Amino acid sequence: MVDVSEELIRGLKKKAVTLRKHIIRMTHNAQSGHPGGSMSACDIVTALYFQVLRVDPKKPQWPDRDRFVLSKGHACPVWYAALAERGFFPVDELMTFRKINSRLQGHPELGTTPGVENAAGAEGQGLSFSVGLSLAARMDHKAWRVYCILGDGEQDVGQTWEAAMAASKYGLDNLTAFIDRNGIQQEGRTEDIMPLEPLAEKWEAFNWHVLTIDGHDFRQILAAIDEAHRTKGRPTAVIARTVKGKGVSFMENKIKYHGAATSDDELKLALAELDAQEAAV
Amino acid sequence: MTSGPWKMESQRTYFGKALIELGRRNPDVVVVGADTTESIKTIDFGKAFPDRLFQLGIAEPNMISVAAGLAAAGKIAFAATYSVFGSGHTYNVIRQNVAYTNLNVKIFCSHAGLTVGPDGATHQINEDIALMRGIPRMTVLVPADGPETAKCVDAAAAMKGPVYCRFSRTNVPTVTSTEDDFAIGRARVVRDGSDVTLIGCGLMVARCLEAADRLDRDGVEARVINLSTVKPLDVATIDRAARETGGIVTAEEHTIVHGIGSAIATAIAANHPVPMGFVGVQDVFGESGEAEELLRKYGLTAEKIVDAARDVMKRRGRTR
Numbered sequence: 001m002v003d004v005s006e007e008l009i010r011g012l013k014k015k016a017v018t019l020r021k022h023i024i025r026m027t028h029n030a031q032s033g034h035p036g037g038s039m040s041a042c043d044i045v046t047a048l049y050f051q052v053l054r055v056d057p058k059k060p061q062w063p064d065r066d067r068f069v070l071s072k073g074h075a076c077p078v079w080y081a082a083l084a085e086r087g088f089f090p091v092d093e094l095m096t097f098r099k100i101n102s103r104l105q106g107h108p109e110l111g112t113t114p115g116v117e118n119a120a121g122a123e124g125q126g127l128s129f130s131v132g133l134s135l136a137a138r139m140d141h142k143a144w145r146v147y148c149i150l151g152d153g154e155q156d157v158g159q160t161w162e163a164a165m166a167a168s169k170y171g172l173d174n175l176t177a178f179i180d181r182n183g184i185q186q187e188g189r190t191e192d193i194m195p196l197e198p199l200a201e202k203w204e205a206f207n208w209h210v211l212t213i214d215g216h217d218f219r220q221i222l223a224a225i226d227e228a229h230r231t232k233g234r235p236t237a238v239i240a241r242t243v244k245g246k247g248v249s250f251m252e253n254k255i256k257y258h259g260a261a262t263s264d265d266e267l268k269l270a271l272a273e274l275d276a277q278e279a280a281v
Numbered sequence: 282m283t284s285g286p287w288k289m290e291s292q293r294t295y296f297g298k299a300l301i302e303l304g305r306r307n308p309d310v311v312v313v314g315a316d317t318t319e320s321i322k323t324i325d326f327g328k329a330f331p332d333r334l335f336q337l338g339i340a341e342p343n344m345i346s347v348a349a350g351l352a353a354a355g356k357i358a359f360a361a362t363y364s365v366f367g368s369g370h371t372y373n374v375i376r377q378n379v380a381y382t383n384l385n386v387k388i389f390c391s392h393a394g395l396t397v398g399p400d401g402a403t404h405q406i407n408e409d410i411a412l413m414r415g416i417p418r419m420t421v422l423v424p425a426d427g428p429e430t431a432k433c434v435d436a437a438a439a440m441k442g443p444v445y446c447r448f449s450r451t452n453v454p455t456v457t458s459t460e461d462d463f464a465i466g467r468a469r470v471v472r473d474g475s476d477v478t479l480i481g482c483g484l485m486v487a488r489c490l491e492a493a494d495r496l497d498r499d500g501v502e503a504r505v506i507n508l509s510t511v512k513p514l515d516v517a518t519i520d521r522a523a524r525e526t527g528g529i530v531t532a533e534e535h536t537i538v539h540g541i542g543s544a545i546a547t548a549i550a551a552n553h554p555v556p557m558g559f560v561g562v563q564d565v566f567g568e569s570g571e572a573e574e575l576l577r578k579y580g581l582t583a584e585k586i587v588d589a590a591r592d593v594m595k596r597r598g599r600t601r
């Protein structure tokens with residue numbers, strides 16, 4: 001077990017609030033983008049970038065870095081916010097998100113944004129891409145690991161399961177997939193659009209090591225990653241139960257905020273709530 | 282160069298051998314497959330380098346993205362299967378994960394066009410050049426024969442970025458030689474002439490040469506160009522042909538919608554427009570049959586090229 005101090009958890013909580021504020025401001029400023037799925041994945045991304053990933057903001061191309069792949073590319077506000085806070089590019093640049101001539105495209109572009117490791121936007125390709133990365137690491141006897149975040153709506157995509165089969169065929173224990181189980185996709189609840197349950201059993205049937213956690217509990221996130229590291233011969237799928245829009249009460253669990261930015265009034269309310277959370281940490 | 286007699290050889294065999302030689306020289310070369318490795322001859326690469334061939338099953342979108350991931354980690358990833366699966370079936374994966382990312386993924390596909398034969402229209406993709414040349418950053422290669430297929434392997438590996446290369450299931454006439462120089466982006470004039478230009482790709486290069494022989498009997502000197510790179514297009518060579526011969530016929534085992542004829546028409550319209558003729562599949566699906574029968578039925582013959590050349594010359598007021 002990893003030794004997780006109160007101090008560490010407090011730091012991560014604070015950081016997550018900071019990222020959520022960025023997400024709200026970026027999408028408000030752009031008056032477009034996908035805040036809901038960015039907020040639900042925020043705590044996982046925070047744990048990865050501020051505790052787990054071996055990356056160097058000064059050398060984004062460092063060959064031995066861990067790779068983070070965001071398969072659900074529409075949630076890139078949380079990625080950009082984490083990269084900026086981690087020092088890959090200036091925090092000020094976040095306000096260029098989705099604007100003309102920006103390095104922060106509406107969906108991730110490889111080679112443009114420092115720290116971005118894959119292109120995504122069309123759902124369902126990121127896990128396969130992660131399999132390729134994991135195979136390369138293993139071929140080269142490298143210790144770096146691959147972490148991929150998928151949406152639960154993304155479980156509808158056939159290619160996700162093609163990748164799941166390939167990862168277990170090759171026993172890729174250097175690969176950890178997080179499934180952001182917020183229960184909502186673009187047009188409704190996952191169980192109405194295309195029922196996924198029993199989801200954990202599906203991944204188990206595909207020969208993955210499967211964990212189900214509360215995706216907003218840093219101790220559980222870190223423990224899951226630790227267990228993934230200790231799991232040999234199989235990739236690990238972490239089904240993270242989350243709340244879409246997590247952190248802003250009126251956005252939580254609302255299908256609308258999958259792809260809608262806040263209004264001016266909502267922005268004030270949202271930031272006030274997040275400020276209060278920050279103070280309470 | 283005159284026509285034949287040519288040896289009939291398998292492009293797949295040349296492909297498989299070239300890949301192994303490349304693999305020997307460059308340990309970063311890896312190959313992914315989709316349950317067609319035996320047929321497309323990548324299985325031998327796997328025998329030579331068991332850790333460097335990844336058999337991913339009937340899952341082409343995954344295969345392409347896995348290749349992209351391997352390339353993102355520094356590998357030169359060859360993805361090989363049949364054209365219909367390696368282009369159309371995976372189009373948006375190629376677009377997002379290979380081309381937009383500008384990664385070193387080399388998609389080499391056999392079984393392009395009508396000459397797939399008895400399998401019929403589901404397997405005869407006549408639209409792959411159109412699909413692939415429309416994607417920014419994509420290099421598109423159509424080797425004329427076996428030796429050129431081998432050269433495409435080496436040249437694709439040597440260049441940075443994505444490549445799509447399509448060739449035939451059927452044995453094709455060997456019209457080039459191993460000694461011929463080859464470069465991506467260069468169209469090769471394989472026969473000189475000043476009355477009309479015939480531009481072909483793939484197995485239609487041989488038919489252009491046959492057509493040139495026939496025209497020669499009537500005193501018409503046709504220039505023949507082997508367009509083994511469809512993209513980037515060698516505009517200089519095409520423009521020179523337009524200016525010096527005053528008419529162009531294109532010949533491709535592909536739909537005339539957005540194939541090489543369209544590419545060349547766009548280029549010359551912007552530079553030096555001349556009358557053109559288009560020999561290719563006329564916006565229809567193919568059907569079962571033997572390769573030769575299909576080529577004849579769908580008008581991909583030397584006669585049709587000759588007819589188109591005469592028509593082009595007539596339209597610009599010349600008979601020779």
Ligand SMILES: Cc1ncc(C[n+]2csc(CCOP(=O)(O)OP(=O)(O)O)c2C)c(N)n1
Pocket residue numbers: 034036037038040072074075121122123124150151152153154155180182184185186187244258
């Ligand atoms: C292949 C594909 N089809 C459709 C879309 C449009 N789209 C964007 S996001 C989305 C829903 C995503 O749901 P989920 O994966 O659950 O993401 P999250 O809830 O985490 O935001 C859809 C349908 C897409 N991006 N890609």
Ligand SMILES: [Mg+2]
Pocket residue numbers: 037151152153180181182183184185
């Ligand atoms: Mg969801």
